[in-house]
Amino acid sequence: MEFQSCVKIINEWDIVAARQLGRNVAKELGFGTIDQARITTAISELARNIYLYAGQGSVSIEKLNINGKSGLKIIAEDQGPGIEDIRRVMEDGYTTSGGLGAGLPGAKRLMDDFDIESIPGEGTKIVATKWLR
Amino acid sequence: MRIPILKLYDCLLVSIQWELDDMTALQFQEDLLHKIHETSANGVVIDITSIDFIDSFIAKVLGDVFSMSKLMGAKVVITGIQPAVAITLIELGISLDDVLTALDLEKGLEKLQQELGD
Numbered sequence: 680m681e682f683q684s685c686v687k688i689i690n691e692w693d694i695v696a697a698r699q700l701g702r703n704v705a706k707e708l709g710f711g712t713i714d715q716a717r718i719t720t721a722i723s724e725l726a727r728n729i730y731l732y733a734g735q736g737s738v739s740i741e742k743l744n745i746n747g748k749s750g751l752k753i754i755a756e757d758q759g760p761g762i763e764d765i766r767r768v769m770e771d772g773y774t775t776s777g778g779l780g781a782g783l784p785g786a787k788r789l790m791d792d793f794d795i796e797s798i799p800g801e802g803t804k805i806v807a808t809k810w811l812r
Numbered sequence: 813m814r815i816p817i818l819k820l821y822d823c824l825l826v827s828i829q830w831e832l833d834d835m836t837a838l839q840f841q842e843d844l845l846h847k848i849h850e851t852s853a854n855g856v857v858i859d860i861t862s863i864d865f866i867d868s869f870i871a872k873v874l875g876d877v878f879s880m881s882k883l884m885g886a887k888v889v890i891t892g893i894q895p896a897v898a899i900t901l902i903e904l905g906i907s908l909d910d911v912l913t914a915l916d917l918e919k920g921l922e923k924l925q926q927e928l929g930d
Contacts, residue, residue: 691834699831699863716865723867727834771905781868785904786864788842 682742688729696727697738701753704740708722708749708811717789718751719807724782725755725805731776733759733803749811753790754804761799769795815840817847823855823924824848824886827917829862837873846901848886855924856900857882859917861892871906878911887927891920 684704684782686697701722705715729736736757741749762768769787776779783805787793790807797803817838818825824847832840844856858877860866866874878888889912893901897910901908910925 695831695833712864713896713899716894716900717903719865720867720900723865723869723902727867727869779868779872781871781905785868785906788903788905789900801845 683739684791685737686726687735687737688726689735689803691730694723694726694730698722701738701740701751704742705751705809706744708751710751710809710811714811715808718753721786721807721809722753722755724786725753725807729757731778733757736758736802743774743808750791751809751811753807755807756802756804756806758802761803762795762797763799765795765797768776768808814843817844819847819851819853822853823857823921824851825857825859827859827862832863832870834869837870841873841877841880842892845880845884848884854923856886856888857917857920857924858888858890859892859920860890860897861894861916863892864894864896866897866901866903868906869878871901871904871908875908875911878908886929887924888925889914889920889924891915891917 684687684700686693686700698719702715702719707717724740739751739754743752767773769784771784791810792808794806829845881888891914914923
């Protein structure tokens with residue numbers, strides 16, 4: 680790990696700040712415009728979930744360099760209510776907020792690796808990575 | 813900052829020039845419906861050439877704008893969707909099936925004229 684930067688998510692403006700940070704880092708790493716859009720969109724979905732469901736939390740962006748492979752890692756963390764049924768929230772169209780229910784399953788498809796850990800009553804941590812091809 | 817909505821004959825023209833935050837998107841939704849009511853516009857073209865990503869929230873707002881305008885009797889065409897935006901929307905699982913779209917502003921105005929029947 681050579682670089683890490685973090686945005687606290689407290690209000691709607693922080694969602695914008697998180698995705699701008701992600702886009703800038705993606706650009707620096709040399710991702711093309713389509714991957715930049717994928718990364719920006721995934722961050723937006725994860726940051727909005729924190730704002731909507733947990734109230735507050737943080738989104739960290741890490742530059743990765745493992746065995747000559749570069750990548751961008753997003754860590755979205757909160758101490759909110761947690762997710763009771765992870766399988767359910769990963770289904771397309773499932774929503775408890777009146778949204779499209781595309782956020783989490785969509786973010787998973789946009790990224791290469793996607794890992795979600797959640798303990799009801801304690802919080803949620805999502806780690807997602809995009810590798811530079 | 814509010815998104816300007818211009819009147820051109822019986823249509824409204826909107827060009828979204830900067831990244832949308834949630835509040836701006838919702839404000840735009842409201843402003844556009846008021847403007848349709850005020851001007852009795854039949855059609856709306858929303859150009860999003862400058863937008864380089866759309867998440868599920870903005871997609872929902874755009875889809876809702878389309879349906880709400882339709883309820884008021886106005887047709888909406890969205891123009892200028894970039895390749896990266898089309899790819900990420902489909903990967904997100906959002907196809908905006910019912911929404912009218914066109915490649916650019918010019919084709920959007922043509923499509924609107926066809927839809928409005930002259």
